[in-house]
Amino acid sequence: MSHSPDELSAAVSEAALLQTRRYFFGRTATGLGGAALASLLRTEGSGQLQAAASETAPALSALHHAPTARRVIWLFMADAPSQLDLYDYKPQLADFFDKDLPESVRNGQRITTMTSGQSRLPCAPSVFKFARHGEQGAWISELLPNIASIVDDLCIVKTMNTEAINHDPAITYIQTGSQLPGRPSMGAWISYGLGSPNRDLPAFVVLHSRIPGGAQTQALFSRLWGSGFLATRHAGVALRSSGDPVLYLSNPAGVDSGTRRRMLDGLAELNQSRLQSVGDPEIVSRIAQYEMAFRMQTSVPELTDISDEPQSVLDMYGPEVKEPGTFAYNCLLARRMAERGVPFTQVFLRGWDHHGGLPGAIRQLAPACDRPSAALVRDLKQRGMLDDTLVIWGGEFGRTVYSQGTLTKDNYGRDHHPRNYTMWMAGGGIRGGQVYGETDDFSYNVVDKPVHIHDLNATILHMLGVNHERLTYRFQGRDFRLTDIHGNVMKDLLRSV
16 A cells, blocks of 8 residues: 555654653553552442542642641632722822822832823722721721621731732732743642542632623633643633533433443543553543543532522522522532532632722622622631631732822722732631731832732642642643742731641
């Protein structure tokens, strides 16, 4: 039989590929690994195939130190809420209404192209009233009455900061430790390092909340909860708010559970054979994901059915709790996942991108956020779960003191501000009832106790019992970690042990 030059070239290339050093060592490694995988795949006496990856120990065989948190729930306020209108009270700004931000405050710091062309940067005091709450007298806006009521459980950090000044690099930065896409997200690192005590639910779950009508918002890309160069089984699983919580989770018409089980057994045998041939670790992830999907057919419907919740709990979260996709519903689901041992849950709420018309827009969004956020903390506390569950509230950066666009007494907008912004944390070893750090009179610069986003991520891992410098993954010739080469554990935020 004759072959064309292209066919011969392809055959030679394939032969060369099979002899590469990587392939040689891959085949060597899977000799014993294949035998071990086979023993993991078969459950004695059942004839069923199990996912090797779900049975494999996490990267850390032991924690680096005793943890104070067993799980994390991050209420991520995507699009950057205004700290000036929620938490960072600056009463002296009333005297600066419509006056230009002093150059001595800005000190040549860069600003975005959205306001760099303005002839002026007029200061815009918040139109909202603030009051002191809790034993420490923390200032909280009238927009957040429910969060104000739990302030003694909160550590409010006013001095968060980042280098990123636009949404996509900023949210990528805080989620993955790099402004450039491609790194694993925090939840993926936790899944990789710690695994999960619940084999029937993912280690990392993402919930997207319904966007209020007319809200200005930025896109969220799946890489924000992706696994980067880690195995794909560590990526976050996003639950949908309508239809099947996970696409293709339900069996097709005419296919029962037994048929699906036999299909997965056959697929696993084919994948195992392929793994022994090429040594691609993603094949192990594929087996694990098929098996997880099979188990989730039972676990997810039970998780998302809130009919067993007492009315008193539903009332605490508010009337929207019964509507799938609302922030209230997602906060309740986050608590239910915490009960089931899910290590990392991230609840996104978008709509805080208030470049214009801020007072009206934030009046609409804040109530949808306020009551469920406080209810989650209360709910965990009354169940005895807050001590070992870390709840985080905050976004990717803050908002400027100066107005973007036209400023009036009752209307203004605010541009991006990475120099300082506010987040809060509760539970999981955090020392509640404190306001940490201080900003200048314009909420423009940190003047005491800065907390960089790398410091935040290092501290979160510390509370989980992980030394952020020792949770690494070798990729392309170097060891990577969530905090890159930065990060300090903020021990001042933590309860003394």
